[in-house]
Amino acid sequence: MKRSFLICILPLFLLSGTFLWAQNILQNPGFEDWTGDSAHYWDSETSGYDLYRESGTVHSGTFSAKLVLKSTSTQRFTQYVSSISSGNDYEFYFWCFDNDQQGRARIVIRWYNAGGGFISGYYGAYSSDSTAWQQLNSGPQLAPPSAESAHVEVRLYDVGASFDSATIYVDDASLQDLGSGTPPETLSIYDIQGQATSSPYVNSAVVTYGIVTGVFGNDFFIEEQPGSAWHGIYVFGGSSAPNRSDSVQVTGIVTEHFGMTEITGPIVDVLSVGASIPGPTVLQTGSISVEEYESVLVRIFDAICTNDSLGSGQWEVDDGSGPLIIDDMDVAYVPDSGQTYTITGPIMYSVGEFKMEPRDSSDIVPGSGVSNKGEVVNHPNWTIFPTISSNMIYINLTINRAAKTDISVFDITGRKIAALLTKTLDHGSHIIAWNGNTVSAGVYFIKVNIDERTESGKVILLN
Numbered sequence: 001m002k003r004s005f006l007i008c009i010l011p012l013f014l015l016s017g018t019f020l021w022a023q024n025i026l027q028n029p030g031f032e033d034w035t036g037d038s039a040h041y042w043d044s045e046t047s048g049y050d051l052y053r054e055s056g057t058v059h060s061g062t063f064s065a066k067l068v069l070k071s072t073s074t075q076r077f078t079q080y081v082s083s084i085s086s087g088n089d090y091e092f093y094f095w096c097f098d099n100d101q102q103g104r105a106r107i108v109i110r111w112y113n114a115g116g117g118f119i120s121g122y123y124g125a126y127s128s129d130s131t132a133w134q135q136l137n138s139g140p141q142l143a144p145p146s147a148e149s150a151h152v153e154v155r156l157y158d159v160g161a162s163f164d165s166a167t168i169y170v171d172d173a174s175l176q177d178l179g180s181g182t183p184p185e186t187l188s189i190y191d192i193q194g195q196a197t198s199s200p201y202v203n204s205a206v207v208t209y210g211i212v213t214g215v216f217g218n219d220f221f222i223e224e225q226p227g228s229a230w231h232g233i234y235v236f237g238g239s240s241a242p243n244r245s246d247s248v249q250v251t252g253i254v255t256e257h258f259g260m261t262e263i264t265g266p267i268v269d270v271l272s273v274g275a276s277i278p279g280p281t282v283l284q285t286g287s288i289s290v291e292e293y294e295s296v297l298v299r300i301f302d303a304i305c306t307n308d309s310l311g312s313g314q315w316e317v318d319d320g321s322g323p324l325i326i327d328d329m330d331v332a333y334v335p336d337s338g339q340t341y342t343i344t345g346p347i348m349y350s351v352g353e354f355k356m357e358p359r360d361s362s363d364i365v366p367g368s369g370v371s372n373k374g375e376v377v378n379h380p381n382w383t384i385f386p387t388i389s390s391n392m393i394y395i396n397l398t399i400n401r402a403a404k405t406d407i408s409v410f411d412i413t414g415r416k417i418a419a420l421l422t423k424t425l426d427h428g429s430h431i432i433a434w435n436g437n438t439v440s441a442g443v444y445f446i447k448v449n450i451d452e453r454t455e456s457g458k459v460i461l462l463n
Contacts (some may be wrong), residue, residue, distance in 0.1 A: 024174045026079055026152065031065045031171060039065055045076040049156055059095040059133045059171035067156060069103055069166045075156040076108075081175060084111070086147040089181035091139035094154060094173035098127040098134070103166020106155040107136040109175075111265070114148040121237040122253055122265035126157075127168065141253055142181040142205050144267050150175070181205075184251055188412050188443055189222070190458055192254055192261070193230045197291050199261045201254045206263070208233070209413040211275045212246045213297040214346045214359040216330045221295050221346040222248060225410035226447020226456040227278025232295030232346060238266045244359070247275040247414060260349040261294065275414070278447075280344050281454045286322020288347060289354035298356065299344040300324065308337040314355070317341055326364075327355040333364050341366055382448055382455070390462040395420070395432040399450060402426050406449040409434060412442065420446075436461040 027041035034040065034053045044051055048071025058064040067077060084090070096105045110121040124138040143150070154170050184205035192208060194200040210222030213232070220241045223232040235250055236257070242248050252266035280299040288298055303317035303324070310316055313328030315335045326335075326343060327350070335341070342365040345358040358364050382397040395407060405425045409418040417439060420432050434446075439461065447456045 024176060025081060026173055026175045029173045030061045031063050031173075032061050034063065041079055043078045043080065045078040045151075045153075046074075048073055048075045049077070051077070054169055057097055057169045059097070061171070064097075064169045064171035067105075067154070067168050067170060069156055069158050069164075069168075072158045077154040077156065077170070078151050079173075080149065080151055082149045084143050084147050084150050085177065086143045086145050087181060088143050089140040089178040090143055090150070090175060091137070091141075091178060092152050092173075092175045093135055093137040093139075095133050095135050095171050096127050096154070097132075097169040097171075098129060099131055100166045100168065101129050102158060102160035102164035103168055104157045104159050105136065105168045105170070106157065107138045108151075108153040108155045109138055109141070109265075110151040110153065111144050111147040112149045112151070113146045116149075118239040119144050119147055120239060120252070120265040120267055122255075123155075123237050123257075124255065133171070139203075140178050140181065141265070142184065144251070144265075186412075188445075188458075189224045189233045190230050190445070191443075192233060192263075193294075195230055195292070197259065198256050199254050202256055204254050205252070206254055207249060207251045208263070209247070209249055209271075211277050211414055212242050212244050212248060213277055213279070214330075214357065215241045215244055216357070216359075217241065221297070222250065223278045223295070223297055223346075224412070224445070225276075225278050225414040225416060226408065226445045226454070228281045228296060228447075228454045228456045229292040230296075231278065231445075231456065232293075232297065234260060234262045234295045234346075234348070235264075235266050235268070236262045237264045238268055240268075242268055242270050243273065245273065245275050245277050246270050247272040249413075258349075258351070271413070276416075278414075279454055284321035285317060285319045285324035288324055288356070289322075291349075293347050294349050294354070295346055297344070297346050299342070300356070301342050303341050303343060305335045305337050305339050305341060308335045317343065325353055325355040327357050329357045331358045331361060331364065333358070333361065335364075336366075339366055384446060384457045384459060387458065388460045388462065389436055391436055393434045393436055393446070393459055395434070395446060395448070396429070397425075397432065397448065398429045399425060399427055403450045406447075407432055408447050408449075410445045410447060411439075412444075417444070 050068045052066040054064045054066035105127040107124040111119040186207040210224045214221040219236045249269040252263040255264045279297040303319040306318045307316040344363040345356040407421040
């Protein structure tokens with residue numbers, strides 16, 4: 001999160017002081033204590049790798065831990081840390097040597113309550129191929145409410161085309177209690193996304209609000225009203241997931257997972273159930289593969305299956321505007337090549353590709369669904385003026401044919417606070433006014449829905 005300092009010396013002194021008193025609370029952090037090939041206080045939580053005491057490749061001291069994969073599944077090398085103070089900031093890091101392109105290490109910390117129940121987890125940076133030691137860092141991050149213990153992990157992944165016995169060395173791990181933490185900042189999803197390829201709040205603790213649009217195991221997508229571009233985000237690493245259409249408050253760490261903006265290690269509070277789900281935003285297949293629709297619930301019409309098997313359960317559709325990958329994160333579906341489909345799902349960015357993730361079989365409908373095929377597509381031209389005001393806000397709207405139009409205002413929690421217009425407008429120009437004096441100061445979103453096309457804009461009231 002952004003902070004401004006008028007005096008530079010004092011913050012530097014305080015930062016130095018923090019790390020002077022903060023102590024490493026891990027046992028055997030430098031992997032100097034062994035019995036045979038067993039590192040004291042460290043646990044091979046999974047069995048798909050071999051652990052060795054290494055003296056030839058070390059970051060400091062006499063020994064490091066040499067980890068040799070013997071499985072393609074995810075592996076965990078862990079230390080269990082008790083007496084965690086909820087509400088304190090913690091920083092976890094370790095050094096690794098990864099000069100093997102077949103494997104990766106990742107830094108992970110998982111939080112548990114006094115009864116041993118999993119609360120949430122933070123899944124941080126991966127190692128990269130390098131001939132030098134590299135530090136993987138997690139934090140500072142706030143220990144969640146009721147946290148009593150932590151599992152700090154070196155996660156191991158085989159990333160080769162086939163199993164290749166990848167080798168990674170680990171040394172000089174550290175977990176520091178930095179004392180009472182700064183409460184997370186409350187932000188809209190729109191602000192977290194930052195209208196950029198990478199969030200401006202990466203590694204910051206945040207609180208945000210949204211409606212659950214799709215659930216995939218314990219992970220889920222949320223989108224804030226009024227929906228559409230920049231209003232969706234993926235939530236990863238929780239102990240359980242809410243239900244679709246739940247209105248939720250999410251507290252967690254903003255991360256970038258290979259270009260996908262996520263909230264990890266979430267604490268989720270369900271505020272209400274059965275909320276109105278934003279969207280779906282109707283787009284052409286060739287318009288979806290851009291950053292602004294990442295994690296947004298989208299629907300496509302009249303898309304022809306142009307490739308029924310891309311591998312790994314994926315297939316491709318195209319409505320004439322460009323191809324789109326349909327993934328199988330939660331739906332195993334066998335398409336028919338040449339068949340026309342109407343498909344709904346949130347957009348995931350993975351391995352350099354934007355992909356639609358249908359939530360269940362009802363999201364994949366053979367045929368053109370309820371599209372307006374044959375009609376001229378209504379592309380509205382609209383602006384909000386002013387976007388920062390202490391009084392009146394005006395929406396200037398121009399449409400190229402008569403259309404059912406709905407214009408509403410939502411607050412940062414996704415609650416609808418005003419319905420400005422619900423009617424069929426004639427083609428031409430229209431001005432709709434909203435008196436901002438009727439609500440308190442803050443950030444609001446104006447949602448314009450014309451036929452099945454949804455767009456939105458942000459305003460700030462200063463009154």
